[in-house]
Amino acid sequence: MCLFSEQTLVEGQRCAVHHPTAGLCQLFECRDRTMHRIPSSEDCAQLTCAESDRITLTDRCCRVCRGHDFCAEENICADNSACVNLDAGSSCSCKNGFRPLREDSAYCEDIDECAEGRHYCRENTQCVNTAGSFMCICHTGFIRIDDYSCTEHDECASGQHSCDENALCFNTVGGHSCSCKPGYTGNGTVCRALCDGRCLNGGSCASPNICVCPKGFSGQNCETGKIQNKASVCEV
Numbered sequence: 579m580c581l582f583s584e585q586t587l588v589e590g591q592r593c594a595v596h597h598p599t600a601g602l603c604q605l606f607e608c609r610d611r612t613m614h615r616i617p618s619s620e621d622c623a624q625l626t627c628a629e630s631d632r633i634t635l636t637d638r639c640c641r642v643c644r645g646h647d648f649c650a651e652e653n654i655c656a657d658n659s660a661c662v663n664l665d666a667g668s669s670c671s672c673k674n675g676f677r678p679l680r681e682d683s684a685y686c687e688d689i690d691e692c693a694e695g696r697h698y699c700r701e702n703t704q705c706v707n708t709a710g711s712f713m714c715i716c717h718t719g720f721i722r723i724d725d726y727s728c729t730e731h732d733e734c735a736s737g738q739h740s741c742d743e744n745a746l747c748f749n750t751v752g753g754h755s756c757s758c759k760p761g762y763t764g765n766g767t768v769c770r771a772l773c774d775g776r777c778l779n780g781g782s783c784a785s786p787n788i789c790v791c792p793k794g795f796s797g798q799n800c801e802t803g804k805i806q807n808k809a810s811v812c813e814v
């Protein structure tokens with residue numbers, strides 16, 4: 579570590595001292611706890627952005643345009659770490675499911691969710707740690723319900739369920755549940771077509787929500803037939 583202009587710099591960190599009036603800049607680097615002056619060798623790239631969009635950086639003499647992609651020029655983020663572009667530099671951030679091994683998050687290790695109890699594995703499963711995540715595997719002979727739970731029986735598949743023929747069956751832990759299909763209403767054990775009992779003038783409810791009207795009648799519920807009928811009678 580070095581102390582420089584009331585700043586604490588870590589090994590390898592650079593500091594640029596800009597002289598605004600003369601347009602000069604001198605670069606220093608922290609090495610072996612001492613600040614070393616670095617001869618200015620870098621030729622600055624021509625900037626194409628407007629003067630107001632040029633940013634002066636604290637660790638280099640060359641200015642950059644606003645929106646500069648620092649991650650593209652030097653990626654110091656290593657294992658399981660991703661570079662995050664900032665206004666005046668970049669930083670590292672551990673990927674999901676990983677934690678930093680170092681303060682700058684350039685190196686990250688997998689979190690063992692199973693060992694640390696940070697998992698959501700539920701009924702009849704065993705937690706298995708993976709890189710960046712974890713899995714809940716079913717105990718032998720059990721059937722998967724979702725990513726986090728398993729069950730002994732699948733009543734939906736074996737036909738041992740109480741769902742209406744117009745319902746969807748969902749296998750659950752220790753049982754199953756029923757839900758009426760779109761166009762049907764009810765509790766799942768009994769489902770009725772939405773038009774059931776609504777079709778007028780002798781129309782019949784064809785599943786799930788269409789009334790089939792007798793000749794001369796029309797409308798969603800066969801309700802407009804009579805007027806047409808009268809009109810046709812008048813025409814005759």
Ligand SMILES: [Ca+2]
Pocket residue numbers: 675688689690691707708709710711712
């Ligand atoms: Ca993990």
